[in-house]
Amino acid sequence: MVAACGDNATETPAASASDKITGNLTVLAAASLTESFNQIGKDFEAANPGVKVTFSYGGSSGLAQQITSGAPADVFAAASPATMKTVTDAGDAAGDPAVFVKNQLVIAVPKGNPKGVKGLADLTKSGVKVALCAEQVPCGAAAKKALAAANVKLTPVTLEQDVKSALSKVKLGEVDASLVYRTDAKAAASDVEGIEFPESAGAINDYPIVALKNAPNAAAAAAFVTYVRSEPAIKVLTDAGFQKP
Template sequence: MSISRKTITALLAAGALAAGVAGCAGSSNTPAATSPASSSSSISGEITVFAAASLKATFTKLASDFEAKNPGTKVTLNFAGSSGLVTQITQGAPADVFASADTKNMAKLSDAKLIDGTATNFATNVLEIAVPPSNPASIASFADLAKSGVKVVVCAPQVPCGSATETIEKATGTTLAPVSEESSVTDVLGKVTSQEADAGLVYVTDVKTAGEKVKGIPFPESDKAVNTYPIATLGASKNKELAQAFIAAVTSADGKKVLDDAGFGTP
């Protein structure tokens, strides 16, 4: 049977149209499968980390290392006494991560349902006596801090280092008469380095960070108050993926080495 030229032309045109439709259907699926946005697992953006004052040196390094390993990220750090940071957070201060110098202050946020999930303990710390290099009051023990005329500075009771001081006082039956109670351990250290005080109770890590600016005097009673440091993502965080990645970096082997080098213990 013969087919007219007109019929052949019509059949060819229909085949080309069908092929074009099939081609369009295939091309619409391809970008979805290979789209960089859907396949990329890299992190980016900014987070704000609220951390205990005693973590200033280590977290500054950890944040710098984190940003270097993750281009496109920025970590803003806010250091203060843990209790003060808790107050800021409960009053609505924007933060993504909180690292406390004790579990009590972290528990306040947990009880208020302001953290995401559960906190992770990542370090421990104990107190040490810091004195000016010349040790003008001849301090040699914890009991010496209670001697008449000794100008000793401590943290306020609500601050973790202040709570630890009270614990040791009770355990040893020693009552101190501080000339001032500071809102953070770095403020206590500052009073000693400026020689406004004969002695101050700070963490072993603070003494190490201060170097030759102070002389550290360890005392055996410090093991009566070992502070455990927890870290957590805050529920109000707008970048929880990045916050969790930073916490993972802090608790990683590399993070542990930074903390170990600074004098922190392992929980």
């Protein structure tokens, strides 16, 4: 279903002079891409004067449902192939999605790690409150897989619809820990610490991107997908903690 980046990662980021693109571009993207895509959007606009990029971030499953329900959008970037499959199965993709980065879970805890969390088993200790993403959201599916690999069973005090919401529970002091992506913990490093755990290696999420079939701005959509897979954009993503496919 998804194709790896391959040699396309070196494609020219900007459109050629003969293929100059203009107009508005709407991108629906997984919440974990927020900081990176905000920067990539600015860079894309700078490389293509006349284009205005608007992002809508959220849980990938919810965004996929918006697309299949007919919400106008040009590009979809998901946090898992499973949520992308919802869009491709509905016939709403303009082509084959391409994986552009990967992401891995960490345990986010407040600065200083007051509960002394060192691994997944510590999340089951008495008095430790945990937030997880809902299972239908990619970060929730990855968390379920990692917990199963560690043979750890826990009851979260809340299930959130995207990774940013799960992380906010830690930042606000409402929970003692949450399973979030490494990139989100890094972006919130002033408020939280990210605890690595070995089981996360077996629950790494691929991030696919695709231009949408009914994109209002098909030319800009194709150009943006190409740009996201270019070296300048991949550098922004890897600097944020994402991994190359």
